[in-house]
Amino acid sequence: xxxxxxxxxxxxxxxxxxxxxxxxxxxxxxxxxxxxxxxxxxxxxxxxxxxxxxxxxxxxxxxxxxxxxxxxxxxxxxxxxxxxxxxxxxxxxxxxxxxxxxxxxxxxxxxxxxxxxxxxxxxxxxxxxxxxxxxxxxxxxxxxxxxxxxxxxxxxxxxxxxxxxxxxxxxxxxxxxxxxxxxxxxxxxxxxxxxxxxxxxxxxxxxxxxxxxxxxxxxxxxxxxxxxxxxxxxxxxxxxxxxxxxxxxxxxxxxxxxxxxxxxxxxxxxxxxxxxxxxxxxxxxxxxxxxxxxxxxxxxxxxxxxxxxxxxxxxxxxxxxxxxxxxxxxxxxxxxxxxxxxxxxxxxxxxxxxxxxxxxxxxxxxxxxxxxxxxxxxxxxxxxxxxxxxxxxxxxxxxxxxxxxxxxxxxxxxxxxxxxxxxxxxxxxxxxxxxxxxxxxxxxxxxxxxxxxxxxxxxxxxxxxxxx
Ligand code: ADP
Ligand code: ASP
Ligand code: MG
Numbered sequence: 001x002x003x004x005x006x007x008x009x010x011x012x013x014x015x016x017x018x019x020x021x022x023x024x025x026x027x028x029x030x031x032x033x034x035x036x037x038x039x040x041x042x043x044x045x046x047x048x049x050x051x052x053x054x055x056x057x058x059x060x061x062x063x064x065x066x067x068x069x070x071x072x073x074x075x076x077x078x079x080x081x082x083x084x085x086x087x088x089x090x091x092x093x094x095x096x097x098x099x100x101x102x103x104x105x106x107x108x109x110x111x112x113x114x115x116x117x118x119x120x121x122x123x124x125x126x127x128x129x130x131x132x133x134x135x136x137x138x139x140x141x142x143x144x145x146x147x148x149x150x151x152x153x154x155x156x157x158x159x160x161x162x163x164x165x166x167x168x169x170x171x172x173x174x175x176x177x178x179x180x181x182x183x184x185x186x187x188x189x190x191x192x193x194x195x196x197x198x199x200x201x202x203x204x205x206x207x208x209x210x211x212x213x214x215x216x217x218x219x220x221x222x223x224x225x226x227x228x229x230x231x232x233x234x235x236x237x238x239x240x241x242x243x244x245x246x247x248x249x250x251x252x253x254x255x256x257x258x259x260x261x262x263x264x265x266x267x268x269x270x271x272x273x274x275x276x277x278x279x280x281x282x283x284x285x286x287x288x289x290x291x292x293x294x295x296x297x298x299x300x301x302x303x304x305x306x307x308x309x310x311x312x313x314x315x316x317x318x319x320x321x322x323x324x325x326x327x328x329x330x331x332x333x334x335x336x337x338x339x340x341x342x343x344x345x346x347x348x349x350x351x352x353x354x355x356x357x358x359x360x361x362x363x364x365x366x367x368x369x370x371x372x373x374x375x376x377x378x379x380x381x382x383x384x385x386x387x388x389x390x391x392x393x394x395x396x397x398x399x400x401x402x403x404x405x406x407x408x409x410x411x412x413x414x415x416x417x418x419x420x421x422x423x424x425x426x427x428x429x430x431x432x433x434x435x436x437x438x439x440x441x442x443x444x445x446x447x448x449x450x451x452x453x454x455x456x457x458x459x460x461x462x463x464x465x466x467x468x
Pocket of ligand 3: 010210213268269270271
């Protein structure tokens with residue numbers, strides 16, 4: 001299949017009947033020119049609602065569960081009525097009722113067991129995407145664009161890390177081609193659910209919050225797409241989160257490496273793992289605004305000509321810094337460090353920043369707040385003996401921290417950039433707690449005190465002239 005375009009529409013881009021019409025219009029317009037497959041998120045805020053419902057079920061709050069399910073049903077039925085012509089509404093409403101009943105069945109099980117088994121959570125939360133795919137496919141058909149909703153659990157094969165699964169590309173390639181290429185060849189537009197997949201033996205999984213971007217890149221690679229367009233609610237990848245820095249500007253081009261670093265360090269505009277599947281085949285990506293489709297957006301490509309200095313600054317507020325220090329000079333710091341990192345890796349914890357003192361007798365790593373409890377558990381059990389015998393000081397945790405990261409391929413060629421960044425942060429009287437910079441000099445990661453994070457981001461943005 002030549003010239004296939006994969007497009008992904010995020011939650012706000014399918015957040016109402018009006019937004020679904022726009023998204024479907026964009027899809028139909030492109031389909032008139034070339035083969036198109038789309039990947040859709042759940043309607044905005046629906047994944048949060050589904051997760052909240054499951055938590056209520058686990059806590060035994062039946063009334064809360066029912067109230068949430070009523071909200072879920074009403075939002076989708078109202079969208080159905082507003083979106084579809086009368087003759088299609090009954091069929092679509094039946095599809096909605098079926099999916100919501102499925103969600104209720106799973107949530108009901110959690111209510112009974114007072115438990116949220118990760119595998120059932122994944123099956124239940126993916127229903128948000130299945131609901132939006134159903135509505136959009138129905139609308140496209142009503143508008144004369146043949147379309148079919150496809151549950152990604154049928155075609156995206158993953159490992160069994162529930163809640164944060166990784167794709168297995170070979171079986172995904174085989175399954176997605178077998179299912180989608182015949183549709184595309186018959187001129188039918190596949191509307192694939194983002195966010196979800198299933199293990200080889202059919203257990204439902206999800207790819208992590210914000211994972212629909214990743215779904216779209218997985219399918220782009222599996223189908224050898226010519227391009228991937230990611231439709232969102234801002235004009236592209238910007239020099240900072242515009243909600244935090246009003247003077248942030250759109251970056252017209254960024255490299256895969258820059259985009260990946262930005263995403264890993266908190267730029268929510270892309271799921272961190274989006275770029276990985278695209279690198280091998282060098283599939284270009286565009287990040288575009290579905291609220292202003294005429295704007296060019298950001299092009300993400302393997303490399304760009306003249307890279308110039310620091311290009312963007314990101315931040316993560318919900319992080320914690322864990323420090324470890326051997327108490328006995330006989331104990332090798334490097335050895336403790338290796339054991340600690342291994343334990344975190346086995347617990348599937350992502351270490352965002354790692355930093356150690358020159359003699360490696362004191363080191364710290366930054367993890368997401370959601371992963372703090374399991375990080376602590378993993379470290380305490382891996383170092384149980386050393387802790388019990390006071391060979392290692394008690395594990396220290398600082399939750400009053402935030403991560404700021406400055407990204408740009410060209411920083412290496414610009415001496416003094418790091419110094420200017422540190423000066424700008426200090427001028428705001430924000431405490432710098434740890435610093436990490438890889439040898440590629442693509443990213444400078446700085447852990448600062450939490451209450452100064454936003455101030456520091458704005459100061460760095462201004463100091464590096466990113467708004468120009
Ligand atoms: P979608 O639902 O389309 O996936 P997201 O909410 O996940 O959209 O991501 C888009 C949001 O990312 C924007 O509204 C913006 O506030 C935020 N964001 C954070 N950092 C950046 C950045 N550097 N450039 C653009 N947007 C950013
Ligand atoms: N709906 C999922 C979430 O909110 C996936 C996505 O939107 O990308 O996390
Ligand atoms: Mg997103």
